[in-house]
Amino acid sequence: MNAWLKYGLMFIGLLLLQVLILNNIMFLGFINPYLYIYFILILPSSVNKDLTLLLGFALGLMVDIFCDSIGCHAFATTLLAYLKPHFQKIFGPREDYEAIIPSFRSFGSKEFLQYTTILVVIHQLAYFFVEAFTFTGFFQTLLKAVCCSILTILFIYIIEKLSYKR
Amino acid sequence: MRSLIRFLLKFKTLFFFLLLEVLSLAMIVNYNQFQRVHFLSSSNIVVGTLYNFSNSVSNYLSLSSVNQSLVEENAELKYQNEKLNIQLDRLRYDTTYVRRNEFAEDKHFIFRTARVVHSFTNLRNNFLTIDKGESDGIQKGMGVINEKGVVGIVYDVSGHFSVVMPILHSEAKINAKISGKSNVGTILWTGHDVRYAKLKEVPQYIPVELGDTVKSSANSAVFPEGLMIGTITEIERLNNDFYSIDVKLSVDFSSIKYVDVIEFRHKNELDELERKEVSK
Numbered sequence: 410m411n412a413w414l415k416y417g418l419m420f421i422g423l424l425l426l427q428v429l430i431l432n433n434i435m436f437l438g439f440i441n442p443y444l445y446i447y448f449i450l451i452l453p454s455s456v457n458k459d460l461t462l463l464l465g466f467a468l469g470l471m472v473d474i475f476c477d478s479i480g481c482h483a484f485a486t487t488l489l490a491y492l493k494p495h496f497q498k499i500f501g502p503r504e505d506y507e508a509i510i511p512s513f514r515s516f517g518s519k520e521f522l523q524y525t526t527i528l529v530v531i532h533q534l535a536y537f538f539v540e541a542f543t544f545t546g547f548f549q550t551l552l553k554a555v556c557c558s559i560l561t562i563l564f565i566y567i568i569e570k571l572s573y574k575r
Numbered sequence: 576m577r578s579l580i581r582f583l584l585k586f587k588t589l590f591f592f593l594l595l596e597v598l599s600l601a602m603i604v605n606y607n608q609f610q611r612v613h614f615l616s617s618s619n620i621v622v623g624t625l626y627n628f629s630n631s632v633s634n635y636l637s638l639s640s641v642n643q644s645l646v647e648e649n650a651e652l653k654y655q656n657e658k659l660n661i662q663l664d665r666l667r668y669d670t671t672y673v674r675r676n677e678f679a680e681d682k683h684f685i686f687r688t689a690r691v692v693h694s695f696t697n698l699r700n701n702f703l704t705i706d707k708g709e710s711d712g713i714q715k716g717m718g719v720i721n722e723k724g725v726v727g728i729v730y731d732v733s734g735h736f737s738v739v740m741p742i743l744h745s746e747a748k749i750n751a752k753i754s755g756k757s758n759v760g761t762i763l764w765t766g767h768d769v770r771y772a773k774l775k776e777v778p779q780y781i782p783v784e785l786g787d788t789v790k791s792s793a794n795s796a797v798f799p800e801g802l803m804i805g806t807i808t809e810i811e812r813l814n815n816d817f818y819s820i821d822v823k824l825s826v827d828f829s830s831i832k833y834v835d836v837i838e839f840r841h842k843n844e845l846d847e848l849e850r851k852e853v854s855k
Contacts, residue, residue, distance in 0.1 A: 429629045458588040466595045473602075475626075480602030487599060491592040539603060 416452075420468065423448050428475035439553055442560040445472055446532055447568065449490050450525060454501065454509045458494055465490025478540060485536035489528055500524040513573045525565050526558075533558040649722070650688040650835050657684055657799050684799050685838040687711060692736070696743060696828050699766045703727065703739040705834060713737045716797065718837040724803030724825040725749060725791055726834050737836070742772055742804075743828055751804050752792040756781055759792045762804060762822065769828050772805065774820040783810055789822050796839045796846070 427445040434441050449465050456464075469486030473479050500520040501509055509515050516524060533554040541550045583590065634641075689705035707713050709732050719726040719739045727741035728749070740747050742764055749762045751774060760777040774789055787807045793800035809821035839845075 425625070429625065433633075459591055462588065462591055462595060466599070469599075480599045484596060484599035484603065487592065487595045491588075539600075542603065 416448075420448055420464070424468065424471050427472055432476065436560065437556075440556045440560055442564045443529075443533065443536070443557060444561060444564045444568075446486060446489055446529065446561070447565055449486065449493055450528060450565070451511050452493070454494070454497055454511075458491075461490045461493060462487060465493075481536055481540045484539045485532050488535050489532040492531060493528060496524055496528055513569045521569065522562075522566070526562055529561050529565070530554070530558045533561065646688050646833050650686040653722075653835060654684065654686045657686075660801060661799065685712075685840060686835045687713065687838065688833060688835055689713075689737070690833055691831050694828070694831060696769045700745055701741055701743040701828075702730070703741055703831065703834070705737050705739060705836070706735070707836065708733050708735040708737050710734050712838065713836055714838070716842075717839075718795075718797040719834050720798070720802055720837060721826060721831060721834045723827065724805070725798060726826055726828075726831065728797060729836060739834070741828060742824060742826075743769055749798075749804070750792045750794045751789050753777065753781070753783060753807070754788040754790050754801075759794050760820075762789070770823060771808070772822050772824055774807070774822050775817065777818045777820060779812055779816050779818055783807065783818060783820065785810065789820075796842045798837065 423445045427443070431442050431444055445468060448468060449461070452461055452464070465486040466483055469481075469483035470479075472482040472486075476482065497509070497511060500523055501511065501516055511521065511524065513521050515521075534551075537550045537554040537557075538544075687707060689707040689711075691703055692706050693704040695701040695703075703719075703726070705719075713729060713732055715729055715732055717729040719729060719741075725742065727739045727744070727747055729737050730740035731738040742749060742762060744764065745766065747762075747764065750759050751762045752759050753774075758777060758781055760774045762772050763775055764772045777783065785807055789804045789807065791798040791800060791802040791804060803825045805822040805824040807820055808823045811819040811821075813819050
């Protein structure tokens with residue numbers, strides 16, 4: 410399949426999955442998985458950094474529009490998109506770096522999980538602190554970020570496991 | 576100059592990143608102004624349509640719980656309606672209503688909604704099974720109605736289910752009266768047609784007309800007075816000074832889904848008092 414079409418569909422699919430279904434989970438009243446960032450996490454390394462940034466910003470802004478939280482997701486996802494190539498360099502395989510799609514297979518399970526965990530946690534911390542826009546209630550915000558991170562990582566892990574089997 | 580351009584180019588990703596972050600922060604800070612920009616909020620047409628669609632899906636999925644709550648609300652309203660009806664009745668023909676009204680207030684009927692889990696209509700002695708039992712406060716002998724009128728009487732109770740003896744049973748003898756008359760007769764089912772029953776023991780000196788409604792009487796502590804049972808469709812004069820009246824039942828037993836069980840809170844008290852009188 411044409412790569413543009415494939416990633417375009419994935420962009421829309423993950424966006425709709427996020428805003429129509431996952432945002433309604435509200436486990437224990439406040440825990441949602443933010444799976445849409447999976448799109449940024451698995452962008453191929455051949456995508457240039459500016460485009461990654463732009464995609465991150467656009468995706469975040471789209472989610473924001475649905476959540477009426479203008480700017481929060483955009484901020485966090487742009488940060489994620491900026492850091493993603495750097496962490497890919499750290500955890501990804503050194504050889505034939507040029508066309509790697511991050512996954513269990515290409516990184517190795519352990520490295521991919523570390524890569525995912527760090528980026529998801531950064532994203533969630535950024536999102537929740539920017540959303541709260543204050544450091545009062547620091548631990549509450551921290552708890553939210555950690556819980557949502559765990560759920561998000563779990564979702565990504567399951568998806569990776571399923572596609573790894575095939 | 577060239578070195579400045581080279582510097583900018585070298586860090587162009589960083590600058591782009593910072594630009595986007597500043598833009599995001601600006602949006603957050605000026606949140607209220609951005610809310611006015613319709614296409615950036617969930618009030619825009621695309622988002623609205625999508626939410627509408629997903630809402631209709633989730634609405635469809637929650638239909639059964641909505642239904643349940645409506646049914647319960649219905650029972651509550653019925654209970655209130657019954658209370659008001661009793662008050663209204665007293666007010667209509669009783670000038671000393673104040674004291675009687677207190678009695679009506681006291682004579683609480685409690686309605687409990689139950690779902691019919693199984694029903695027979697094709698036997699001579701039919702039964703309904705409902706999904707509430709002893710643990711829900713149902714007891715033997717309580718009246719059962721639905722929104723159309725009288726259904727029957729609770730016949731047997733287990734922990735979570737009850738068996739109801741409907742009008743369509745040879746042993747079900749429900750006290751009834753013709754609307755507007757005070758004389759009491761008995762509703763009996765003849766076993767032929769689930770839509771019809773007979774009203775017996777109405778003496779011939781009372782004028783009865785086709786189309787009169789038959790309602791529950793106040794004679795029993797099972798049903799509140801004036802619940803619909805059916806309408807008169809045929810009148811026959813017997814030799815023994817009584818009528819034989821055909822009644823079209825208002826309850827459609829073949830499609831019964833939900834019923835209300837009526838508890839008369841002071842039934843035991845009344846029974847005891849009456850027993851004492853009889854044994855005297």
